[in-house]
Structure formats: structure tokens, C-alpha cells
Amino acid sequence: MADKIxxxxxxxxxxxxxxxxxxxxxxKILDVHAIAEVVFWPIGFDGKLSEIEAMPDxxxxxxxxxxAIRNSENEHVAKVLRExxxxxxxxxxxxxxxxxxxxxxxxxxxxVFQTVYKDTASTDNPDFVTPQTQLKVPEGELDLPEFYxxxxxxxxxxDVDYFMPGCPPTVNLIxxxxxxxxxxxxxxxxxxPKGAVIASDKTLCDECDRERVETGRxxxxxxxxxxxxxxxxKCLLDQGIICIGPATRAGCxxxxxxxxxxxxxxxxxxxxxMDHGGSMLSALSSLLNITDSExxxxxxxxxxxxxxxxxxxxxxxxxTLPKSLLKRTVTEKRKRKG
Amino acid sequence: MSGPIIxxxxxxxxxxxxxxxxxxRLEGHGKIEIxxxxxxxxxxxxxxxxxxxxxxxxxxxxxxxxxxxxxxRLCGVCPAAHHIASTKALDAVFDAKPTETAKKLRELxxxxxxxxxxxxxxxxxxAPDFVLGPSxxxxxxxxxxxxxxxxxxxxxxxxxxxxxxxxxxxxxGGRATHPCFGLPGGVSKQISEEERAQxxxxxxxxxxxxxxxxxxxxxxVLANQDYMGLVLNQDxxxxxxxxxxxxxxxxxxxxYDGDIRVVDQEGKEVVKYKPSEYLDVxxxxxxxxxxxxxxFLKQVGWTGFTAGPSSGIYRVGPxxxxxxxEGYTTPLxxxxxxALAKTVKDLGVTGPVxxxxxxxxxxxxxxxxxxERMLELASDKSITSDDIRGEVNEPTEGVGICxxxxxxxxxxxxxxxxxxxxxxxxxxxxxxNYAAINTSVIQAAKAxxxxxxxxxxxxxxxxxxxxxxxxxxxxxxxALNGSPALEVNVRRADGSKLDTLRNF
Numbered sequence: 001m002a003d004k005i006x007x008x009x010x011x012x013x014x015x016x017x018x019x020x021x022x023x024x025x026x027x028k029i030l031d032v033h034a035i036a037e038v039v040f041w042p043i044g045f046d047g048k049l050s051e052i053e054a055m056p057d058x059x060x061x062x063x064x065x066x067x068a069i070r071n072s073e074n075e076h077v078a079k080v081l082r083e084x085x086x087x088x089x090x091x092x093x094x095x096x097x098x099x100x101x102x103x104x105x106x107x108x109x110x111x112v113f114q115t116v117y118k119d120t121a122s123t124d125n126p127d128f129v130t131p132q133t134q135l136k137v138p139e140g141e142l143d144l145p146e147f148y149x150x151x152x153x154x155x156x157x158x159d160v161d162y163f164m165p166g167c168p169p170t171v172n173l174i175x176x177x178x179x180x181x182x183x184x185x186x187x188x189x190x191x192x193p194k195g196a197v198i199a200s201d202k203t204l205c206d207e208c209d210r211e212r213v214e215t216g217r218x219x220x221x222x223x224x225x226x227x228x229x230x231x232x233x234k235c236l237l238d239q240g241i242i243c244i245g246p247a248t249r250a251g252c253x254x255x256x257x258x259x260x261x262x263x264x265x266x267x268x269x270x271x272x273x274m275d276h277g278g279s280m281l282s283a284l285s286s287l288l289n290i291t292d293s294e295x296x297x298x299x300x301x302x303x304x305x306x307x308x309x310x311x312x313x314x315x316x317x318x319x320t321l322p323k324s325l326l327k328r329t330v331t332e333k334r335k336r337k338g
Numbered sequence: 339m340s341g342p343i344i345x346x347x348x349x350x351x352x353x354x355x356x357x358x359x360x361x362x363r364l365e366g367h368g369k370i371e372i373x374x375x376x377x378x379x380x381x382x383x384x385x386x387x388x389x390x391x392x393x394x395x396x397x398x399x400x401x402x403x404x405x406x407x408x409x410x411r412l413c414g415v416c417p418a419a420h421h422i423a424s425t426k427a428l429d430a431v432f433d434a435k436p437t438e439t440a441k442k443l444r445e446l447x448x449x450x451x452x453x454x455x456x457x458x459x460x461x462x463x464x465a466p467d468f469v470l471g472p473s474x475x476x477x478x479x480x481x482x483x484x485x486x487x488x489x490x491x492x493x494x495x496x497x498x499x500x501x502x503x504x505x506x507x508x509x510x511g512g513r514a515t516h517p518c519f520g521l522p523g524g525v526s527k528q529i530s531e532e533e534r535a536q537x538x539x540x541x542x543x544x545x546x547x548x549x550x551x552x553x554x555x556x557x558x559v560l561a562n563q564d565y566m567g568l569v570l571n572q573d574x575x576x577x578x579x580x581x582x583x584x585x586x587x588x589x590x591x592x593x594y595d596g597d598i599r600v601v602d603q604e605g606k607e608v609v610k611y612k613p614s615e616y617l618d619v620x621x622x623x624x625x626x627x628x629x630x631x632x633x634f635l636k637q638v639g640w641t642g643f644t645a646g647p648s649s650g651i652y653r654v655g656p657x658x659x660x661x662x663x664e665g666y667t668t669p670l671x672x673x674x675x676x677a678l679a680k681t682v683k684d685l686g687v688t689g690p691v692x693x694x695x696x697x698x699x700x701x702x703x704x705x706x707x708x709x710e711r712m713l714e715l716a717s718d719k720s721i722t723s724d725d726i727r728g729e730v731n732e733p734t735e736g737v738g739i740c741x742x743x744x745x746x747x748x749x750x751x752x753x754x755x756x757x758x759x760x761x762x763x764x765x766x767x768x769x770x771n772y773a774a775i776n777t778s779v780i781q782a783a784k785a786x787x788x789x790x791x792x793x794x795x796x797x798x799x800x801x802x803x804x805x806x807x808x809x810x811x812x813x814x815x816x817a818l819n820g821s822p823a824l825e826v827n828v829r830r831a832d833g834s835k836l837d838t839l840r841n842f
Contacts, residue, residue: 017414046476100411103396112392124621139373259512314400
């Protein structure tokens with residue numbers, strides 16, 4: 001057979017869940033093995049970075065990059081892989097939108113170090129020693145990557161060809177991508193247009209089988225999941241639990257609602273939306289009849305209702321803060337403060 | 339198949355620093371720097387962890403109820419461990435007692451996690467060193483190389499049973515990676531009789547696969563004198579440390595619940611503590627050359643990278659647990675535990691097993707235990723009960739501990755009356771082992787690299803010194819909280835203010 005294609009999978013600031021997701025395609029791994037040679041995948045393969053740096057440009061067929069850009073090493077490897085790869089895929093919600101580590105964008109390096117290396121209950125560090133990017137030790141010099149002030153998405157540092165959201169991307173989506181690449185390699189089939197998001201264009205609600213109230217929907221009180229026993233058949237929003245399915249891209253199979261828990265939005269926003277949380281707030285306001293001129297709620301009642309969402313940031317931006325418009329709000333506010 | 343390749347030919351280097359970057363077949367990031375002196379012998383070595391995400395900062399201000407789904411993003415390999423420790427911390431924060439059904443469901447789910455995680459480590463991360471050999475070509479030394487060597491049939495069995503572990507987590511926990519079912523005092527979802535029966539069948543098959551894995555370890559490693567030479571090499575892979583792990587009231591290993599026992603280098607109990615007492619036992623040291631902290635036993639103290647009774651370094655994970663426990667509650671795991679005990683006794687070892695590579699043996703015993711326990715729980719028809727939610731009180735502060743596949747995992751949260759997190763501290767499995775891992779790497783490098791002679795196989799044998807711990811540096815480098823910084827005015831189209839959202 002023809003030479004195997006070369007693939008790489010790397011993690012930036014991620015958790016390894018995206019790597020496990022690739023294992024979760026189970027027997028399909030053997031299909032991948034048939035057409036591809038893994039040149040770099042630190043969780044399971046022994047390829048070293050220097051070997052990748054020595055490869056000719058574009059010689060890796062496809063690189064899957066998961067994790068956000070949290071430090072200079074994440075950025076460096078992203079740039080190396082971009083240069084060496086014909087196709088670069090932002091794999092998983094951290095690479096696409098910043099993911100959970102992106103929540104760190106409400107703070108900065110100084111505050112992170114203060115908490116981690118000083119204030120945490122078990123830390124014993126009276127001299128407040130912190131990690132140094134350059135350090136002389138008795139035997140020579142050591143270096144560490146620089147921890148950035150904020151979390152970036154992959155497409156903020158390199159050109160990205162495709163986006164595969166999910167935390168992690170589901171087996172079905174990965175199978176779609178593997179098939180597309182395999183067909184391209186073996187049969188010369190066209191790849192999707194550059195910039196495509198390899199996922200559904202629908203919202204999570206479209207694939208959720210819970211029963212919704214069709215007319216006159218109204219939330220009287222907002223509950224946390226632990227406060228009530230949610231009816232496993234009815235729409236969670238109708239029961240007062242904030243589920244951000246209306247603003248979230250479909251494709252996960254609505255796993256969390258099926259487990260009687262709300263969607264937290266790990267697939268990210270739908271196609272046309274820039275700001276995930278903003279989109280959910282807009283959906284919520286229509287649910288509350290706030291946008292309706294005939295709204296039966298007074299401003300005070302609306303305020304009272306909304307204030308029941310104790311942590312709007314964590315509720316509406318748990319996976320997408322670095323991609324949201326809020327990022328600029330925070331940065332600008334900081335700048336003004338000087 | 340041809341036999342494993344144990345050794346390769348070293349070449350002389352004149353370099354003063356050898357870098358292994360990234361270290362591979364582990365979870366998360368790491369690199370090793372080895373410094374050579376003028377004679378070409380190892381002066382020192384450092385396993386640096388180059389990453390930090392900072393969960394302990396950005397989780398502040400979040401609703402504590404969300405922490406089981408936020409903190410499981412610490413690690414995609416053992417998200418279930420974080421989900422369980424976090425949910426148990428919520429039990430404590432809300433002073434909520436989980437129902438019997440909820441406890442059983444959580445533990446059943448968790449045995450699925452162990453099945454997946456221990457199979458993944460043994461076959462995908464560790465086996466290449468044993469089946470193909472530490473000095474096999476690096477592009478073959480991986481799980482696909484193992485499949486090529488042992489055949490697709492065995493490969494398919496490995497894939498199937500790891501997948502069963504994931505499936506059990508998905509059925510009970512809602513999702514395999516990043517589960518969502520944990521609530522204070524219980525779980526969100528009842529399971530059906532059909533699901534229970536399906537899990538019972540999968541568990542039966544997993545028990546058989548556990549037996550197969552033990553046999554494989556015996557055939558491939560224990561029966562091979564070259565490997566036993568490595569395992570028993572006290573210059574390279576041997577540390578006399580303290581050990582820590584969770585046990586039940588009979589000092590039998592338990593992964594889900596119990597007290598945490600610490601033993602010394604002779605196997606004598608030093609302390610047994612409850613989750614709420616962890617700060618009396620553990621403190622964390624900071625080094626400027628790495629982002630990961632180094633826990634140590636507070637009452638012994640930090641004395642650097644040395645073993646022995648005067649060093650507070652302790653080990654957790656399979657080797658830690660096998661050294662603190664007095665056996666297992668399930669028959670097959672107990673039998674293999676006794677086999678290990680007899681083998682080491684015949685070698686003249688009394689007390690704990692200090693041989694670092696014995697981690698692998700301990701791990702397959704635990705795989706057997708996890709599968710047997712999974713079968714016990716999945717066979718219990720009462721787990722389909724709808725009694726899955728206990729009573730919840732006003733949130734305060736609490737600690738939850740479980741044994742992650744890689745070791746003792748501690749989550750500690752404080753909440754205000756609205757349920758917003760005001761303080762969070764986590765000591766995760768691999769972090770507990772970090773000082774010992776670094777000490778093991780120094781030891782292996784010093785023993786294996788002499789007179790400037792190095793080879794890819796030798797460097798891989800240095801990596802084997804950390805790999806057996808199954809380190810998860812993703813877990814180890816959590817740490818950030820959410821300082822008030824955000825205020826959003828939500829306005830109507832005409833510009834009038836509708837609401838102000840803030841995270842403080």
C-alpha cells in the first residue's frame with residue numbers, strides 16, 4: 001500500500017480528555033493504524049519535539065491540537081506543528097474557545113501565583129518561592145515556559161483549518177473527521193472548506209428529547225440542581241434549572257440532560273453566535289418574556305429573578321470566556337485602572 | 339514475535355546536559371534535564387513540570403455545586419476521581435449524607451474508572467517497555483507496536499474491556515469523560531434494571547480480563563530474568579519512603595471511602611487520619627524550577643530529594659496502597675496480593691515493597707480488585723432503587739477524599755451562604771508522588787548513565803523510573819480562583835439598564 005499518512009496529536013493547556021477521546025473510538029483505532037503513522041502524541045508515543053522540529057514543512061498530514069494556550073511552550077509547539085502540518089485542527093473546546101482553563105481570564109498571573117504558591121491551605125512557602133523561567137542551579141541552568149497573563153485560543157496564535165468542539169469531542173464527531181481524512185487520502189475526496197466547524201449546526205435543544213412547554217413558558221424561580229428533584233422527562237429550564245442548551249451547539253447527544261443535569265455549554269456557541277453567554281442571556285430573556293412589550297414581569301421582578309443566578313460567569317461562560325466579548329471588558333477595565 | 343529488546347549500544351557524549359523533552363507515555367507535560375559532571379557521570383537530574391492552569395484561583399466565585407464538573411476538567415484520564423472527591427467534598431460542605439443507593443452507584447461508577455484507567459496505563463503506556471523492550475526502536479515502542487507484537491485478537495480484548503470501563507461510567511455517571519451525576523447527598527440519575535443487567539455482564543467479562551492481565555504480567559515480566567533484574571535493581575529503582583493510601587475499618591484497600599493510613603519504611607502505622615484532618619498531616623513545598631508543588635509529611639518535614647525515615651517524602655498510588663493495606667475484600671485480588679507477598683518474602687524482603695517498578699504489579703492486582711468489586715455492585719439488584727438523593731443543609735466547608743487510580747486525592751472547599759466558593763485547595767494524586775518521582779529519576783539516571791555513555795534505551799530506562807508511577811501532570815498542575823474582576827451591564831435595545839451581572 002501507499003505510504004502511511006503522518007498524524008500528530010498534542011496537548012496544550014488541556015486535561016488529556018481529548019486524548020482519551022481518541023482512544024474511545026475503540027476498534028476504529030485499528031483503522032487509523034492502517035492508514036496513519038503517529039509521529040507525535042506524548043501521552044502514548046515516544047516521539048520527541050526535536051524530531052518534529054527536524055521534519056520538513058507540511059510533512060505531517062494532520063495535527064490535532066487540544067488544550068488552550070496558557071504558556072509559551074503551548075504556543076511554541078502550536079507554531080511548530082502548524083509549520084510541519086498540512087492540516088491543523090483545533091481539537092476540543094479548550095483549543096476552540098479556551099475551555100474551563102479559560103475561566104482564568106478573570107484573573108492574571110500574579111493572582112494565580114499568589115493563590116497557588118502562597119495562600120492555599122497546605123502550601124508551606126514562607127519565602128514565597130515561585131517558578132522561574134530562567135534559573136541557575138548548582139549543576140547548570142534550567143528553564144521553564146513563561147506562564148501568560150491570560151489564556152488564548154489556538155486560532156489566536158496560529159492559522160487553524162478546522163474546529164472540533166466538545167469537552168471532549170464525541171466519538172461520532174471524531175469518526176466523521178477520521179473518515180473525512182481517510183477518504184481524502186485514499187480516494188482523493190475533497191476536505192471540508194477551511195474554517196469549518198466539524199459538528200452539527202443545530203442547538204442542543206433540537207436533539208434533547210425532554211418535553212418542553214410550547215406556549216407561555218415562564219420561570220418563576222431559579223433552582224440549583226441540588227435544591228430540587230428534577231423531573232427526568234421535562235425540560236430543565238421549564239423547571240427553573242438554568243440549562244444553556246438553547247445557546248449551545250448540538251452534537252454531544254445531550255448527555256448531561258439525559259443524566260438529569262443541565263447543559264453547561266461545553267460544545268460552545270452555535271454557528272452565528274459570537275458570544276455564548278450573551279446568546280444564552282438572550283434566550284433566557286425570551287423565556288422570561290422580558291423582550292415582550294407585554295411582559296407581565298416588572299423590572300424589579302426581573303431583577304429579583306436574575307439575581308438568583310449567583311454566578312453568571314460560571315453559569316454562562318464555563319467553556320468560552322477567552323472567546324467572549326467580556327474578555328475585552330475585563331482587559332479594558334484593568335487598563336483603565338492602570 | 340521476537341523477544342523484547344532490553345539493551346542497546348551506548349555512545350559517548352561530551353554534552354554536559356541531556357534533555358528529554360517531552361517525557362512521554364504519561365498524562366500531562368514534563369521534561370527531564372540530566373546534568374553530567376566532568377567524568378560523564380550524573381551530577382543531578384530534574385523532572386520539570388512546565389505547566390500550570392490554576393483551578394484553585396478561578397474556582398473561587400463559582401457555585402460550589404458546579405465544582406464536580408469544573409474540577410473534573412483537571413484531568414481527562416481520571417475525571418471520575420475528581421468528580422467523586424469533589425462530590426464527597428460537597429457532601430461535607432452541605433452536611434449531606436448520601437443514601438445507600440447513591441453510595442453504591444458512585445462506587446460502581448468509580449470501579450468503571452479504575453478499569454479504564456489501569457487498563458490504559460498497563461497496556462498503552464507501560465506494556466511497550468515490557469512487551470517490546472525498553473530499548474526497542476522508539477517509533478515502535480507504543481500501543482500500536484504492542485498490538486503488532488501480541489496480535490490483533492489480544493489488542494481487541496484490551497480495547498473492549500477498557501471500553502467497558504468507560505461504558506459503566508457513562509451509564510451511571512452520564513458521561514465517561516467528564517461525568518456530571520454527582521450531587522451533594524446523592525446522584526442525579528436512577529439506573530434501570532436493564533442497565534444494571536448490562537453492567538453485570540460487562541463486569542463478569544472484566545473480571546476474566548483481570549485474570550488474563552495478571553497471567554500476562556507473570557508470563558512477560560515476572561518469568562523474564564532480564565526484567566526481574568531491572569525490577570530488583572536497587573541502585574536504579576528502589577526507594578525506602580513512607581506510604582499513604584485509603585483503607586476500610588479492617589485496613590483493607592478501599593478506593594471510594596475510608597480513613598487514610600500512613601506507614602513508615604518498616605510498614606508500621608504512623609498515622610491514620612480522616613479527610614477533615616488532612617492539613618495536620620500534609621504540607622506542600624515549592625521549588626523554583628517547576629510549576630508543580632511537592633507535598634510531604636508535615637511531622638517529618640521537608641529535607642530535599644532523599645528517602646528514609648528523616649525525609650517527609652511519601653508515595654501514593656498502587657504501590658502506596660499495597661504497602662498500607664492488609665489485603666483486599668475480593669478473592670482474586672487477595673490471592674494475587676498473597677502471591678506478591680510470597681514472592682517478595684522469598685527475596686528476603688520484610689515490610690513494605692520499596693521496589694519502584696513493583697508499581698506495575700500492584701496496579702494489575704488493583705485492576706482485578708476493581709473488576710471484582712464492579713461485579714459485586716452491579717449484581718446488587720437494590721442499586722436500581724429511586725432512593726438516590728439525601729437531605730441537604732446550608733453550605734459551609736468540607737473536605738472530600740478518595741483514592742484516584744494514581745493515589746490519594748484531596749478536595750477541600752469553603753462556601754458562603756449563597757453557595758459561592760470562597761476557598762478551594764486540592765492535593766492531587768500525582769502531586770503527592772512528585773517529590774518521590776523526582777527522587778526516582780535522579781536515582782535511575784545516576785545508576786544507569788556512567789562515563790558519558792548514553793543511548794535511547796538507557797534514557798527510556800530513566801523514563802521508566804517515572805512511568806511506573808503513572809504520573810498525571812495534568813492533574814498535578816491545577817491551581818487558580820476567581821478574583822472579582824467582572825461586571826456586566828445588560829441593557830435593553832434602548833440602552834436602559836436591565837441588570838448588572840457580576841462574579842462578586
